[in-house]
Amino acid sequence: MIKRIGHIMLFVRNLDLMMDFYTNILGFSKGVTVGEYSFLKTANDSHHDLAFCISQEKNNFEHLAFELNSTEDLQDFCTKFENIKMSFERYDYGIGECIYFNDPEGNCLELFVDLRKQRNVIHWNGKFERLN
16 A cells, blocks of 8 residues: 655756755755765655756656555555556665556656665665566
8 A cells, every 4th residue: 555655756957956946945955965866855754755866868757656554565566567467667775675667658656665764774875676
């Protein structure tokens, strides 16, 4: 079962300009920056609420993420997608596990489980492993 909307990721061309706007104008807090990814958060315990990925080719929505309650819920979605022959990619990011897939109009969606507390990890280290 989906717990909540987890985060939104945007492609950006000018990271400094976007970081300034979202922190100084809208009041987001700066999180970590790993390579071309920068993370921002609101006043909660999430890893991030908004993520930017630097891209000179794209300047728009990248994906919408929904947080799940457990790895069992994630596995249930994997099984459901496999049963209906819907394609998805499963990853382990260290701070959690997720699947990416497209909705019927091609928008990228993510379902994830936050495992920071269980794994005693605070920040994403920029590495991930594809699991399927």
